[in-house]
Amino acid sequence: MYNYLDFEKPVADLEGKILELKKLAENGEAVDVGDEIARLEKRSKEALRDAYRQLTPWQKVQVARHPDRPHALDYVSALFTEFTPLAGDRGFGEDNAIVGGFARFRGAPVAVLGLEKGNDTQTRLKHNFGSARPEGYRKAVRIMELADRFGVPVVSLVDTAGAYPGVDAEARGQAEAIARSTSACLGLKVPNVCVIIGEGGSGGAIAIAVANKVYMLEHSIYSVISPEGAASILWRDTTRSKDAATSMKITAQDLLDLKIIDGIVAEPLGGAHRGKEAVIKATGDQIAKGFAEMDSANMDYREHRREKFLAMGRSL
Structure with missing residues (x-):
């Protein structure tokens, strides 16, 4: 059931x-x-x-947050071989909300970054429900710098409500860590592909999602703030979350129309949690297609990223 x-x-x-x-x-x-x-x-x-x-935006929010959806580690174990995780930021400590390391994707070496929520009480606590602290983003920077040094493409899997907002995270420079991680994404000389597999919330998602190719699962969401947070700020009433979800244009279909993302990965009928193997395979195919398109274009990856993000909103 x-x-x-x-x-x-x-x-x-x-x-x-x-x-x-x-x-x-x-x-x-x-x-x-x-x-x-x-x-x-x-x-x-x-x-x-x-x-x-015809799901409403609020219903898509519910599906994106479904506890049984496949999480980052499910994709890593199914799509990548020889995965070697790296731990720690070489400055403060380890953060389990962001998992990362090096692996092979269909035979080719890649660096993998994933925001992991966990799938039961024990793993959710271990991974802090996918909300990373500064050391998680600094670990991501370390992995991206290694990938750049050795010419290895980067794959990011995003599923987070946002970065951890606790006092300890702020004391260790949460905003600065997110900014540096975003900058590291933009500065990569190698290609990078990001897939929003559930929630893509705020700067916590952006920090590893600034990619040449950004894809979303059909019922995932991607926004600068949660609908509840937006309703609280705009109307001081969290019961208006449904209105906020509709107004914010956070669904994959809206964001594709706005040219914020590059494509949508179809989900099985009833959502990704009803066909985990199928959606993971489809995601792998989309990642492979994204890399193939960039290889055939022989592009300057940094310049492509720069133009891609500068163009957002200019034609609106």
Whole structure:
């Protein structure tokens, strides 16, 4: 059974009935329920398709935050081989919200950076729910500098509500660390590709997302602030989060229209959590396509990045 979202209640009811019938059949308490199960499964699929046919921005926020979505480490383990993680910023300590190191992607060496939320209570606490401290961003800078030195492309996987806002993080220079990480992305002489796999929140995401190619999963979000934060600032009312989500243009479809991102990776019906293997494979194919396009263009990666980000908003 899945963790159902509010708008998935019709699907939850149908799938609950299917599960009950299957248990009755297994215990020998029902005679022939095969036809009824098939009928309910068909209705359930139709209900799921109806629910996801035209998601509102707020519903996409809910899907992007779904706890069962594949996280950065799921992508790393499935798409990359010989992954060797690096730890520490060589200044203060280690930060587990950002995982990074070197690996091979379809045979070629790459540097990998990922914002990891964790998938249960223990790992969520370990990774601080994907909210990095300054040492995490300084570790990212260290990895990017090594990648640049050895001519290795960089892949970033983003899933965070934002950088950690605690007093200890601010005391150690959170804003400066994010700025330096963003600058390191912009200054890379090698190609870099970023995929927003869930939430892309604020400067915490931007710090490793300033890439030649930026892609988003179909139901992911990317914004300067969370809808709740925007509603609190604009209207002093967090109950207006739905209005903020609509006004902010944070969905993949809106951002592609605005030319903020370069492409969208399709998700299985019902979201990435309902077809993890399929969405991870599709993401890998999109990353490979992005690198291939840049290789064939024989571009100056720093200049391409510069022009790409300077052009944002000029035609609006």
